[in-house]
Amino acid sequence: MxxxxxxxxxxxxxxxxxxxxxxxxxxxxxxxxxxxxxxxxxxxxxxxxxxxxxxxxxxxxxxxxxxxxxxxxxxxxxxxxxTLTGQIRLGAPDGCANFLLPQICAAIGRDNPGLDIQIVALPRVFNLTRREADMAIGVSAPTAGRLVVRQVTQYRLHLAASQEYLATHGPINDLASLKDHRMVGYIPDMIFDRELDYLADLGAGRVALASNSVSVQVNMVRQGAGVGVVHDFSLPFAPGVQRILTDAVSLKRAFYLIRHADDARNERLARFASLMTAGLRAEVARLETLSETDLHP
Structure with missing residues (x-):
């Protein structure tokens, strides 16, 4: 077993x-x-x-x-x-860092009171060769460098808007009607990974309200600023926001664990990586299940 x-x-x-x-x-x-x-x-x-x-x-x-x-x-x-001790620094995109890692790392910390966990939340690719972090979570698998990369879990994204916005602007029945709505998304020239260029794939056009931060985008949608593509795992933290056009738009992306090849035999980092990845899979599944109901944590 x-x-x-x-x-x-x-x-x-x-x-x-x-x-x-x-x-x-x-x-x-x-x-x-x-x-x-x-x-x-x-x-x-x-x-x-x-x-x-x-x-x-x-x-x-x-x-x-x-x-x-x-x-x-x-x-x-x-x-x-x-128990694990010492310090471990984990790099992650801010959506993962804001909505997933706090509860996962809190649980790991409770079981390992001598461990200091540092989460570096930045909307960019981490350079493990320069030791910016002990390991990182990415939204695509890097192909260069002496790295060990494996997929941790997939996650889903959908178009969403606040109930207040929909009540004011009317229902959105098809993709063509998106051109009549204010779109929330990434700042185009600050998209650090092609996997994040959601709106371009939908042909949504102008991004009226933009940020390089996923959590900022979710909060703008929650405040009724417009329509955006949001992670399903973020919806339980945004009461009043609902998915729309789910039959027309259902995106899948993945999180990857990225480690330096020189750390492959480091038992301490391997144990932390195992705990963190198991927690990440479980938390994505839990929150995505919640996103399909009216429950909020």
């Missing part, structure tokens, strides 16, 4: 093998044996890695419960030696 948890969280045999200090081929055989024992496929194997099946996701939830119970068996000396 411990090996399964590592593969599920790292989403690849090689990454999990580094965390466990176990040969990937051996780890692969152990996972195959587990699936044979359970008589169910836990993973979808591809060149990109090991993705959980629906059965695998259900097993992950149960395995995590067992893991937490086992960790609580000997709280004393074991807890003292098993």
């Amino acid at each position: 411990r090996l399964f948890l590592a593969v599920a969280r790292e989403q690849s045999l090689s990454a999990a093998g580094k965390v466990l200090r176990l040969d990937p081929a051996t780890l692969g055989r152990r996972m195959a044996r587990l699936e044979k024992t359970l008589q169910v496929a836990l993973f979808v194997k591809s060149p990109q890695g090991y993705a959980l099946t629906e059965a695998g996701s259900q097993f992950l939830e149960r395995a995590a419960v067992v893991e937490r119970a086992m960790r609580g068996v000997a709280v004393g000396a074991i807890a003292q030696s098993d």
